[in-house]
Amino acid sequence: MKTVSTNNVSADRHDDHKPSGIGRWLFATNHKDIGTMYLVFSCIMFFIGGAMALAIRAELFRPGMQFFDPGFYNQMVTNHALVMIFGAVMPAFVGLANWMIPLQIGAPDMALPRMNNYSFWILPFAFTLLLGSLFTPSGGPAGGWTMYPPLSLQSGNSFPMMIFAVHLMGASSIMGAINVIVTILNMRAPGMSLLKLPLFCWTWLITAYLLIAVMPVLAGAVTMLLTDHYFGTSFFNPAGGGDPVMFQHIFWFFGHPEVYILILPAFGIVSEIIPTFSRKPMFGYDAMVYATASIAFLSFIVWAHHMFTVGMPLAGQMFFMMSTMLIAVPTGVKVFNWTTTMWKGSLSFEPPMLFALAFLFLFTIGGFSGLMLAIVPADYQYQDTYFVVAHFHYVLVPGAIFAIMAAVYYWLPKWTGTMYDMTLAKWHFWVSTVSVNVLFFPQHFLGLAGMPRRIPDYNVQFTDWNMVSSVGGFVFGFSQLVFVWVIIKAVRGGPPASAKVWDADMPGLEWSVPSPAPYHSFDTPPDVH
Amino acid sequence: MDHAQPAVAHDKYYVPHGSPWPFFGSVTLFILMVGAVMTLESGGIGQYVLGLGFLLLFGLFFGWFGTVIKENQAGIFNMQVDRSFRMGMSWFIFSEVMFFAAFFGALFYARQLALPWLSGEGAKHLTSVILWHDFEGGWPSNGPAHLGPSGSGSTFETIPALGVPLINTALLLTSGVTLTVAHHALRAGHRSVLKVFLALTFLLGFLFVFLQAREYHEAYTELGLTLSTGIYGSTFFMLTGFHGFHVTIGALMLLIIWLRTMNGHFTPQRHFAFEGVAWYWHFVDVVWLGLYIFVYWL
């Protein structure tokens, strides 16, 4: 290994000297600082979106109107989705990518550090615009996060605010994704071939590709909405030869890859954690890589399964049903590989492993209900019911969000240098896992019984399960305060963590640097075996 | 490009120091967006806010890129940074391709599915029976209500493919050749050939934009073809409009690297900015070929 020095330009210091004051954050170029900002931002958005969810569950606790008018309920539903998807889950994954990818590939930082800061700082402004729209005279966007015309075109002043907020989020995501791809392709330590790449990096590499491919399509779709609203175009107006269903096609061409953008990094996280706490290498590493790539490819040819009931040629329905069910194959490969990794391993159940295991079981439930939704004749029954709500919340909450929590519990000692409160973390796990099922499992029953989604009132026969679901929702929501408390406690201090943190023999480079990780990760390229 | 190569060749890691430009850029985008919202919703001072946003945007480009150019001229970027820039530019162009794909998709969907359905074919027969049973479909079309600048019942003419659009095709293809000549000259160290052919390239680009603007003028004043001329006008102006905007940006970038060339920037070995702009220009060229075939010709 040759020794390599880092090029020092003016303020660049590669000891642990950090820039001081607010400038450290506003003008940041350090991947750890930017990663921290992403994670804190995501946490704030998680609680804002969560408050909206609790408003929804409070309204649905009983039939009849309790707290607010239907218009405000619709605003809550719409903004809950936009905030959770673009404000909470995606920035959390980008934050984890920022923190961990340079550490995992032996790089000093992200490849394009200034653009990295740009992609972060756009987000607070984008969400100021979006959440600010709630305070306009007409109220916030209320036509659903999917923004289907003609309904979305009938919004008031909030309409352009939502459109431009989506444009900003898209710009941020594209820049973040370019950074991740370039970092992984260009900054790996010598000797780290692509098939030695940690699985978290692999899943992020493919996620970043999906982001660059589909965020511009979303930008195009909302731009057409904007010109239809203000400049007289007829993209979605049949009188001029357009078609409102065309919006749904363009939107879901973005939207389905988007759901893999929300879950592939979670797959990567689980693929890091399960081998560690099984004390075994990942079973079928190559298969995991190929399965991830297959899922990404298939994600481009399944979009119309979101629109089976809008009217589509039979051949189209058949094609999209078959292609959707095909995704079960690579996803099954992944689930079996995780399970096989644990087979005869010497397992231990620290908080990250607990969350990863819950992910494995509960995400699979969401996967199976997805298969049910893929079947065209069955989907005619499920479309726009609470069954759909139960399905995507199973893949997103005990799926994506549990994986994010698992990642935080896994790498937090590496970030803070201290061990967190294991007992509290386990409490957080058990209360969350029980309540998340109380929250979402009854929604399957409600949906199969025919309760429609996005409606603030319901028939009295749905009362019991709605009450159960709301109780679960409040318990789940408030138990997340424990999570924040565990993190704050660990940041303030605690027993020091060793470089390896966990009692296992992990190959990852992030465990070769001390805890907390030095301000600049690797000044010299590390050895890769 | 050697995408899959691990970073074996670098001699030094480089991490840039902190910079105010990204944060400044975020504030700029926010002001731009707020200005656009105000302009669209209420007019008033909105356009001044929008104008301020554009001013700041120019400041951003000059400030940020100026800093990077200065650093580059000072020779502090190593080959690894150069490769990062190249990869970043390639993936940015890929994102642009996907942006255009959305609008091409709308064009194909409208022509192949929406209009036939509206005229009674296939799965959505009832729309035609109930709403517009005498609509014939076909292409070009401004829809069953014949939308246009004078409301419904408008007629319009299209721009013939063999007139100005053919000249514009020739202009852009020629500019691709002159740019390649300039690039070869740069690599061979023939600075004067480089300067002449680079200047030719951006002049051809600006000429293209000028002809396109004249064509738009004719469409609006004489042909009844506007943004509100049904689906034909929508797809025509959004596709050619976004393309024309990209040509303008591309020509401005060519102008800037020409000015840099005049100032002695770029060496036969190191000229990322030149190549980045060249890739962008070729991308704009290829999009035009798609436009010429699917919008003007077929």
Ligand SMILES: [Cu+2]
């Ligand atoms: Cu989907």
